[in-house]
Amino acid sequence: MTMKTPISFEFFPPKTEEGAVKLQQVHAELSTLKPEFFSVTYGAGGSTQERTINTVLDLNAKGISTAPHLSCIGSTTALLKGLLNRYQAHGINRIVALRGDLPSGMGGGTGGDFNHAIDLVAFIRKEYGDAFHLEVAAYPEMHPQAGSIEKDIQHFVAKAKAGADSAITQYFYNADAYFHFVDRIRAIGCDIPIIPGIMPITNYSNLARFSDACGAEIPRWMRKQLEAYGDDSASIKAFGLDVVSRLCEQLIAGGAPALHFYSMNQTAASKAICDRLGLSPN
Ligand code: FAD
Numbered sequence: 001m002t003m004k005t006p007i008s009f010e011f012f013p014p015k016t017e018e019g020a021v022k023l024q025q026v027h028a029e030l031s032t033l034k035p036e037f038f039s040v041t042y043g044a045g046g047s048t049q050e051r052t053i054n055t056v057l058d059l060n061a062k063g064i065s066t067a068p069h070l071s072c073i074g075s076t077t078a079l080l081k082g083l084l085n086r087y088q089a090h091g092i093n094r095i096v097a098l099r100g101d102l103p104s105g106m107g108g109g110t111g112g113d114f115n116h117a118i119d120l121v122a123f124i125r126k127e128y129g130d131a132f133h134l135e136v137a138a139y140p141e142m143h144p145q146a147g148s149i150e151k152d153i154q155h156f157v158a159k160a161k162a163g164a165d166s167a168i169t170q171y172f173y174n175a176d177a178y179f180h181f182v183d184r185i186r187a188i189g190c191d192i193p194i195i196p197g198i199m200p201i202t203n204y205s206n207l208a209r210f211s212d213a214c215g216a217e218i219p220r221w222m223r224k225q226l227e228a229y230g231d232d233s234a235s236i237k238a239f240g241l242d243v244v245s246r247l248c249e250q251l252i253a254g255g256a257p258a259l260h261f262y263s264m265n266q267t268a269a270s271k272a273i274c275d276r277l278g279l280s281p282n
Contacts, residue, residue, distance in 0.1 A: 136168075
């Protein structure tokens with residue numbers, strides 16, 4: 001019997017009461033797919049701090065492990081320790097450890113005790129031992145601020161060696177970028193699992209804006225096809241399902257250890273891909 005590829009889903013903390021009700025429903029629906037874990041993002045500079053904590057603790061109590069994202073830039077040691085203590089006291093056992101980005105207008109200096117995600121990983125390992133499974137971020141198409149791809153790969157491997165258990169990637173639509181990244185880091189002795197981050201496609205203008213900001217490439221042929229669909233949402237979704245399912249098939253065939261879906265607090269698109277891949281129960 002072949003093992004099903006493990007899956008996980010990412011949420012953002014809802015801003016409104018309506019969003020909170022919707023997330024409860026999405027969480028219940030995606031729970032039926034038996035994911036390994038859920039994760040909840042953390043706004044730049046800690047802007048969603050309380051909402052992230054409340055969402056994580058609420059969802060984690062429903063039974064499936066839920067991991068808070070935690071960014072360190074601009075934060076003090078005391079603030080992060082307070083958060084980590086709270087999470088530990090509530091039985092949270094997995095953290096997505098990030099540098100994060102400073103909100104615009106916060107000037108050039110970081111104004112905190114941490115400069116890079118590696119500092120947060122090392123801090124958690126030193127203070128909390130193995131209490132948390134640590135995920136870090138990886139960028140198969142290079143982090144947009146990295147000086148060079150060589151430096152970015154070296155920084156990633158140093159971050160892994162500082163104590164990360166596994167990594168989740170920025171999303172991408174080109175499987176070769178992922179395979180190349182994995183080959184490069186393996187060649188220099190980094191063996192942690194690299195879990196592809198999967199962004200379902202449901203809306204072209206949002207995806208284009210998002211991708212420009214985070215340095216994820218939408219291949220030209222995909223852009224042209226998505227543009228040609230205009231506001232024909234059904235065709236965009238059907239095309240997105242085909243393209244992203246095929247990407248996932250290539251990743252699984254090439255050895256990806258798991259898939260992490262950027263759910264955008266929606267059920268349909270991620271679930272359709274899992275159904276197509278045979279990753280849903282039954
Ligand atoms: P780092 O690993 O610190 O890398 C950032 C940059 O610094 C890279 O260019 C790297 O090459 C460079 N670098 C690293 N170490 C050094 C060094 N010693 N000297 C010089 N340069 C160095 N953002 C949020 O605000 N909230 C979230 O919830 C969130 N979740 C995310 C989840 C995933 C899976 C991913 C992939 C990204 C997420 N982000 C989130 C975005 C992330 O915070 C940004 O991409 C941020 O710019 C980098 O964070 P990092 O942890 O990758 O940083």
